[in-house]
Amino acid sequence: MSSRNRLKKLVLPSRISKPKLDLKQIAKTVIDKEASNEEDFECPLCFERMSPPFPRPLQRLIDALKKNEEAFNREQESKHKLLVQQSAEEGAFVAPLVLLKPGISENDQQVICRMHKVELVMKPLGKKRGYPAQVDFAAIDDRMKHFKQELVDVIEGKQESLFLTNALDVHKELGSVKARQATSMMNRFEETLPGYYGNRGSHYIMETLNEMFLKSNYLDKNKTKPLTPIEYAQQVLVPETGLRLIKQDFNLTNLQEASKVMKESSEYGSIVYSKIKKKE
Structure with missing residues (x-):
């Protein structure tokens, strides 16, 4: 077949007409975008x-x-x-x-x-998960008095504590010197945060623990070794207190449920309540 005949059989696509540009609408879109960007x-x-x-x-x-x-x-x-x-x-x-x-x-x-x-x-996330919109840190002291005996039972070994087990395991595995090194302590820091109460909550809990157990020397080296009394309060009693506060907040039936909330809310607490403020 000649090239002329082949060309006759070719069907060229129909020309697609270009849509008319709405210049006014384009100008309005650009202006609106610029105006919104100014508020960004x-x-x-x-x-x-x-x-x-x-x-x-x-x-x-x-x-x-x-x-x-x-x-x-x-x-x-x-x-x-x-x-x-x-x-x-x-x-x-x-x-x-x-x-x-x-x-x-x-x-x-x-x-x-x-x-x-x-x-x-973080705050929208906390609201979605049901964390308290405002934490009354000044009330922690009175709230802790209601479960002081539970903390005493932990100290006396009458009630098991996963936080104590973890702390003892670290000292046994690394030795007390390495367990107290900054890197080792930082790796375990989030595990002992009281969930959404954050660093601020830890501070106020420690203040009350100091009044309850440290100033009176009730929490002595014989009860806490190989941990020091302060280490024991920070690594064991602070998170144990956090569990009980969360259990109260959510009206939960057991500490296992509170433990789940505390773990998933630790990042929230460390960001939202990272700074320590004076009680009002």
């Missing part, structure tokens, strides 16, 4: 970009940062205006003003990053 917030540490609405604590922080930036911009504009006036008198050239961003210290960056993770991630 980017974390200066992890660079995560977030859109409003923001929880009130985070919004206050963002407003403070914007206020600081506006003040910094006014200062730059004022200095540049003065420089332009001086240069005009001397006939010198001045480059156009390019506004710089105000610097944020590393500590402030960490505070900001922690804030948005707490408010936008």
Whole structure:
């Protein structure tokens, strides 16, 4: 077959008409996107970009940062205006003003990053899982008095403690010197956190344990060896207290159920209640 005949049999695809561009709609979309981006917030540490609405604590922080930036911009504009006036008198050239961003210290960056993770991630997660929206740390002391005898039973060996077993196993495996090294203690730190009560909860629990057992010398070396009395309180009695507080909060029937909640909420507690504050 000749090439001319083959060409006659070819069927060319029909031309697809291009849709008409709605320039007004495109312009509106671009403007809306730019407007929304102005309200977005980017974390200066992890660079995560977030859109409003923001929880009130985070919004206050963002407003403070914007206020600081506006003040910094006014200062730059004022200095540049003065420089332009001086240069005009001397006939010198001045480059156009390019506004710089105000610097944020590393500590402030960490505070900001922690804030948005707490408010936008951890608190909604805690609400979903039923953790208390607000923990009354001042009430821990009175609450602990109701189960003091249970803690005494742990100390006297009348009630088993998985936390004590774990601590003794570490000392037996590594020896007391290595078990007290910073790296070893840090590896076990989260295991002894009282769940969603966090570091702040640990602090207040230790204050009460100090009054209950340490100041009176009831918790002595003979009862706690190879642990010191303070180590015993931190590694055994703090988490044992956490279990009982969580059991009360959730109205659970046993400590095994509380243990599950405590494990899954330890990250929440270490982030949301990481800082120690004075009791009100």
